[in-house]
Amino acid sequence: MSTRRAGTLHLNIFLHNAGHHEAAWRLPESDPVADTNIEHYRNVAVIAERGKFDSVFLADNPKLTTDIRRRPSGTLEPTVVLTALACATRHIGLIATASTTYSDPYNLARRLASVDHISAGRAGWNIVTSSGASAARNFGLDDSPPHHERYLRAAEFVEVAQRLWDSWEDDTIVADKERGVWGDGTKIHPAAHAGTFFRVEGALNVPRSPQGQPLLVQAGSSQDGRAFAAQYAEAVFTAQQTLEEAQQFYADMAKRVVQAGRDPRNVKILPGLVPIVGATEHEARAMAEELDRLILPEYAKLQLASRLRLSPEELQLDHELPVNLPHEGEIEDVKSRFSLIVGIARRDSLTVRQLIARLGPGRGHRTVTGTAEQIADSMQHWFDSRAADGFNVMPAVMPSGLETFVDQVVPILQDRGVFRREYEGSTLRDHYGLARPANRFAPQGWDR
CATH class of the missing domain: 3.20.20.30 (Luciferase-like domain)
Incomplete structure (x- = not known):
């Protein structure tokens, strides 16, 4: 404590x-x-x-x-x-x-x-x-x-x-x-x-x-x-x-x-x-799930691919991120956000679909x-x-x-x-x- x-x-x-x-x-x-x-x-x-x-x-x-x-x-x-x-x-x-x-x-x-x-x-x-x-x-x-x-x-x-x-x-x-x-x-x-x-x-x-x-x-x-x-x-x-x-x-x-x-x-x-605040934890999670259901995965995949310097074809919604991603040193645009997103995906073994849902509320925040x-x-x-x-x-x-x-x-x-x-x-x-x-x-x- x-x-x-x-x-x-x-x-x-x-x-x-x-x-x-x-x-x-x-x-x-x-x-x-x-x-x-x-x-x-x-x-x-x-x-x-x-x-x-x-x-x-x-x-x-x-x-x-x-x-x-x-x-x-x-x-x-x-x-x-x-x-x-x-x-x-x-x-x-x-x-x-x-x-x-x-x-x-x-x-x-x-x-x-x-x-x-x-x-x-x-x-x-x-x-x-x-x-x-x-x-x-x-x-x-x-x-x-x-x-x-x-x-x-x-x-x-x-x-x-x-x-x-x-x-x-x-x-x-x-x-x-x-x-x-x-x-x-x-x-x-x-x-x-x-x-x-x-x-x-x-x-x-x-x-x-x-x-x-x-x-x-x-x-x-x-x-x-x-x-x-x-x-x-x-x-x-x-x-x-x-x-x-x-x-x-x-x-x-x-x-x-x-x-x-x-x-x-x-x-x-x-x-x-x-x-995301609810009267109960169950209500708050239901609110979050409602929002997540409204995400358009194919559009979100395009955004994610751009952030990761990949082509959309390299990302499959129900698979994890590819093994061979660019290194942060190769990234010129928002280096820290690139590393944050990759870190989230690797740490929790998320599929692309799950990563999109995780990023949906705040783009990595x-x-x-x-x-x-x-x-x-x-x-x-x-x-x-x-x-x-x-x-x-x-x-x-x-x-x-x-x-x-x-x-x-x-x-x-x-x-x-x-x-x-x-x-x-x-x-x-x-x-x-x-x-x-x-x-x-x-x-x-x-x-x-």
Whole structure:
């Protein structure tokens, strides 16, 4: 039994159209066009805020990622959606995914600073590196850069963005109507950056935002991803199936963060969690089975084959995965997810059909099916066992799955003292217990 851990856990809600389960959109109550319905997003954000969640999160990809014949495939631009959510909520944080592979630092830094101003300090950035030839061809390229090079570019991108966010000191704006002086020009600092991947000369055209800079999030568990997170991330979204794997990841990240000269208490580890909540365990399993029955195996096999770098003909639904699969070193696109999927299949000797069902709820994230008490027990055990600082909650069906979680699981966590009853601050950094970064150009200097 793990020792009771001091502090409280953090909860992020991962917004994903009608829900994270592959077949959620096929349920009678689901909205099949939820992914382009801003009222759906607003409703989910308001429910999550009622549950005192730290933040909402939108994933993104600069390409059409699924076969539109089989599953909802629309994706609104995250910062635009979060700007709308900022006007519908007052407390919950707003985290947008944006790629460093196919973006420019100046434009993205400006957009994120704008969201931080509009939301009064609730913006966050999930930093990703995009891969694959199909995405590259949308930007006039034949293929994406190699995995390691993408992370080198991402590191320089973040450094430039941070310089831009600091290009206005906090007290730059004077607004002295009597003297006719609006701002102090000596407190503007051009980026003046010329590096391997980027050249950015001027200062940002947006004043320093309420948080100083958005909360920085990283998602990915490859070796390059972990090294990048240790250097820059303040929260890490990850996918871990077992307690032991999660504890190993948690300990490894803590070690890396220390080696990077940072305090591991300032980097929150949030594994994905797909909760399926029922009044009884039997009811919860029946709900999960109903969703699984709606999966179209032939379509799911196409997706799995693509993920594993195989042709669909190499996968047979009622046989296990082929013996000769690519090694992770040969994979350029989401290395850690490839290894996770193969690990699940090999560990439990799953057939392709069984693997598809296992991946259906959350694409490799851990699914917990049971009563509210059982799900709260599991979450608290992972938290107390230092396998997680909180969870990236991924309801199988939305909004109903989130509403059930907020109404049934959250109160149990609150009664046990492991989750907040009220927001204690106004910014996303406040929610995650993180200090506002000092401006590197101000007299006190930069304090990471």
